[in-house]
Amino acid sequence: MSTRPADHGANAPTEPHPSDATPRIPSDEELAQMSTDDLVALGNRIDDIEVVSGRERFPVPGTRAEKRAVRQVAGWFILATISGLLFLVAFIWWPWEYRSATEEGAWVYALYTPIIGVTFGFAVFAVGMGVIAYSKKLLPEDLTVQQRHDGRSSEVDRRTAAARLIQTGQQSGIARRKLIVRSVGAAGGVLGLGVLVAAFGGLVKNPWKEGPDSALLKTEWFSPDGERVYLRKNSGIVDDVVLVRAGDLEPGSMETVFPFKESQRSHPEELAETLRSSDSPVMLINLRPNVPVIKRAGQEDFNYGTLFAYSKICSHMGCPTSLYEDQTMRILCPCHQSQFQANEFAKPVFGPAARPLAQLPIAADDQGYLYARSDFIEPVGPAFWERNS
Template identity: 80%
Template sequence: MSTDDLVRLGNRIDDIEVVSGRPRFPVPGTRAEKRAERQVAGWFILAAIMGLAFIVFFIAWPHDWVAPGEPGSVEYVLYTPIIGVTLGIAVLATGMGVIAYSKKLLPEDLTIQQRHDGRSNELERRTAAARLVQAGEQSGLGRRKLIVRSLGAAGGVLGVGVAVAAFGGLVKNPWKEGDESPLLVTEWRSDNGERVYVRKFDGNPEDVVLVRAGDLEPGSMETVFPFKESDRNNPEKLAETVRSADSPVMLIRLRSNVSVIKRAGQEDFNYGSLFAYSKICSHMGCPTSLYEDQTMRILCPCHQSQFQANEYARPVFGPAARPLAQLPIAVDDQGYLYARSDFIEPVGPGFWERRP
């Protein structure tokens, strides 16, 4: 049977009554038809341009964090809006092109169909496919090369854009430095034996306020950062250390009457009642910036993970599955706290290559 025969048979089977039907442009190749084609193609061309812009901005636009007021901070702030706007316009333009095509070029049909329940049989599915084929033939899509090419460009660029967004983070190799790779090393590591002190941050990266063991009241918490004496006169390095994602540490002083359970191999990581845990949640990397003294729990506000501070910061609630990394600390002759070494495990959430 021909396509037309299958369509007529399918209409009878599905109780479809064709009330009226006529092609959008009875005479092919008119100026009105060409104008409609250009309008539809224009949407697809816009989608392709915006999709290409999204790819370029996603890869090439500066995206590393820059503190407000510093050179490059405006570009950093604009990164997310730019890639969001370009991708959004690309998707919107593609949808508008499809709508414009159906409104301006598809045949004008008015049909009435009785509703039937249940799954269609094989014959009904074949006749339905034939109706789709017929609609495509009547729309003249095969001879509208401009629309086909612009739609192909838009779809191709959008497909590449989705792949870039999904796999763009895998382009850089995080292990090219081996044991010195960023996922394994933090700013708390000592270079050439230089001592790394515990530092408060008052909002000014150039101010250096070291922490003494007696500065914290029992039951209190302080967010601290690493400091090396060699960086004192280097404002850029001081600012970089503070804004580094793996630098923040929660320094907690437990009350004297609290029982403590320590993690195997980390029995001497604390100094008295002072414990230092990474502020980066082991679930998704959010800052665990809340501490509840009565329950001695560290709280992550993003996904409500909770960690028991007096039990090596083990997770006791929420999606986090691993304890917070603990920083080994000690006190020098003047009473200032310092890190005895870097963390002995990666901070933050898990990754594929993370050692158990």
């Protein structure tokens, strides 16, 4: 065994270390003919790697200790597979539609997000634990020392590094451990499928199957049989119907209203569905008298006096435009700070929104109750490819 001479001072001469000599770089033809072991040895010399010690975890294959380690590693990947399958089942078949706390099945709906979060998260966690367990229990125990080098790796460096990985895999015995191979494949396949389902699950349903009456083109304000749709407040109680009169709002005030049909009064399920529908909320704004108003072409008669009704769904990303500033007459979206001018057909004046809020045409009946003369004449909310407005 040879050792380096001790350094007796900052300027003491040193003898060259055998690894300091630059090894000859073989040609591409020679590299192609070299074995994995030869490439690893060459890479060690090039990268100035000193192998201090190294041994396989299980020099004798098939021992009880090895089988136990294999089962432990595969167990994590099997748990990841099971958890991933549970995620897929919950994501597709668990009741996901909104239910208020007073409705039947509300507790089942409340568990939807926690269940898909826990199952998917545990699947990722189990895969990570399986990789860690594999490296700790099955990979060879090597202790190496390498000097740090800067700059981009050359072709020979990349070849030798790949060979080193291949050799490590061969020494770990992964090829003969079929249980680990199968469990890793199952876990990776299920987890990859889960990522695809989470990313594209919303595209499974065809939004255009109903033609002109498709969900992206019609809202709860649409009445297929011509029944009048009134404006109602949400008092927090589903079957407590409070209609809105023209004189209920003070000048400069705003009220969030929802659609209501008289035929729904005795059907709490339909009333609840209308309240929780994402395209139902409308901002009813009563402008102050003598405020200059600019109306959008084709929508000159959509207001009722100083009352203007705009969709509460922001045209940028679909957030609720929940704020109204009376002095500037601006509707504010708290998500990305888009602002819309209420006295100028709710056109965007600040922020990322590029289109006005959809305006609902309203009128009042003989008793002064406000109702929608029709559905919105344009889709509410953000853009989509087939949108023509």
